[in-house]
Amino acid sequence: MDTTTFYVRPGTSAERKDLYRRLHEKNTAPLWEVLAKLVTPEPVSACVPAMWRYDEIRPLLMDAGRLITAKEAERRVLVLENPGLRGASQITQSLYAGVQLVMPGEVAPSHRHAASAMRFVLEGDGAAYTAVDGERTTMRPGDFVLTPFWTFHDHGNPGEAPVVWLDGLDVPIVNMFSASFADHHDEEMQPVTRSEGDALARYGGGLLPLEYTPPGMSAPMFSYPYSRTRGVLDTLSRNGPVDRRHGVKMQYVNPATGGYPMPTISAFIQWLPSGFTGEPYRSTDATIYWAVEGHGRSQVGSLSFAWGPRDIFVVPSWLPVSHEARQDAVLFSFSDRAAQKALGLWREDGVQ
Numbered sequence: 001m002d003t004t005t006f007y008v009r010p011g012t013s014a015e016r017k018d019l020y021r022r023l024h025e026k027n028t029a030p031l032w033e034v035l036a037k038l039v040t041p042e043p044v045s046a047c048v049p050a051m052w053r054y055d056e057i058r059p060l061l062m063d064a065g066r067l068i069t070a071k072e073a074e075r076r077v078l079v080l081e082n083p084g085l086r087g088a089s090q091i092t093q094s095l096y097a098g099v100q101l102v103m104p105g106e107v108a109p110s111h112r113h114a115a116s117a118m119r120f121v122l123e124g125d126g127a128a129y130t131a132v133d134g135e136r137t138t139m140r141p142g143d144f145v146l147t148p149f150w151t152f153h154d155h156g157n158p159g160e161a162p163v164v165w166l167d168g169l170d171v172p173i174v175n176m177f178s179a180s181f182a183d184h185h186d187e188e189m190q191p192v193t194r195s196e197g198d199a200l201a202r203y204g205g206g207l208l209p210l211e212y213t214p215p216g217m218s219a220p221m222f223s224y225p226y227s228r229t230r231g232v233l234d235t236l237s238r239n240g241p242v243d244r245r246h247g248v249k250m251q252y253v254n255p256a257t258g259g260y261p262m263p264t265i266s267a268f269i270q271w272l273p274s275g276f277t278g279e280p281y282r283s284t285d286a287t288i289y290w291a292v293e294g295h296g297r298s299q300v301g302s303l304s305f306a307w308g309p310r311d312i313f314v315v316p317s318w319l320p321v322s323h324e325a326r327q328d329a330v331l332f333s334f335s336d337r338a339a340q341k342a343l344g345l346w347r348e349d350g351v352q
């Protein structure tokens with residue numbers, strides 16, 4: 001839709017221009033001059049479709065691994081900058097994404113912040129961990145791991161191989177509200193107070209502690225291991241149904257509420273059968289995709305992205321996306337749908 005014709009911008013005159021100059025001096029402005037770009041009939045976003053190929057990014061990340069330590073950097077991360085939002089540390093208007101590396105023997109020191117974070121593990125030998133709230137969670141490829149609002153977290157890699165994961169944070173949302181806080185733990189590594197797997201068993205096994213009341217807005221467990229997720233997709237791939245747009249698509253859940261894992265971030269995993277040619281779909285939540293398994297192609301607006309394992313691409317708000325799979329494929333994705341739904345803003349199109 002041509003958004004410039006939705007409101008007709010009034011013509012100008014010498015007297016009007018003089019008024020605008022006097023308005024400007026008093027920190028005011030004529031709404032009718034900006035209304036068309038302020039209140040658009042459909043989403044308009046500076047965020048553009050973009051793709052990051054893992055085999056292009058990985059060598060740069062490993063160079064960073066030689067040039068700076070995790071400790072010196074605090075977090076050794078390549079920020080994924082949307083080409084339409086350069087310099088803003090944003091992959092979409094509302095979300096930050098980065099690719100983080102922890103080398104063998106390193107520790108990324110313990111800190112906490114108002115921003116909520118999620119990780120999706122890309123590579124590693126299954127020895128690295130992230131410690132959240134006194135509990136260490138091993139990070140294996142495909143695991144979805146949470147660092148909720150204001151929880152201390154440090155990342156360590158006692159293994160032999162580098163560990164790399166995708167970070168997704170709601171930093172732009174927090175900063176839009178000017179609500180950012182952060183501090184450091186007294187110790188580089190927070191004390192471990194619970195044994196590994198405790199939160200997953202306590203909250204993630206289809207059981208909850210007796211008469212449990214969620215203490216916060218985020219899931220009480222920190223890890224959604226890929227072995228479990230993959231098992232679900234395996235079963236459902238046989239049982240269907242396979243949606244014409246999404247294949248077999250599931251959302252990660254806060255088991256204590258049935259809602260999204262964190263108040264601002266939603267995450268999804270989908271299986272596409274070999275030969276799948278999906279129909280277009282659009283929604284108001286700009287979405288970051290991460291190819292986990294298989295090869296395929298996604299049409300995003302007028303662009304076509306061919307992807308294979310570990311490639312990342314972003315779909316801006318309201319641009320149609322359709323997926324094709326050359327072989328059985330798995331896509332992870334995340335977005336701000338949780339925040340939009342909480343505010344009553346979320347919309348989708350092309351769903352029957």
Ligand code: GTQ
Nearest residue numbers: 075077098100117167169
């Ligand atoms: O691991 O705590 O990519 O604080 C950006 C900010 C990761 C983290 C990022 C962070 C972190």
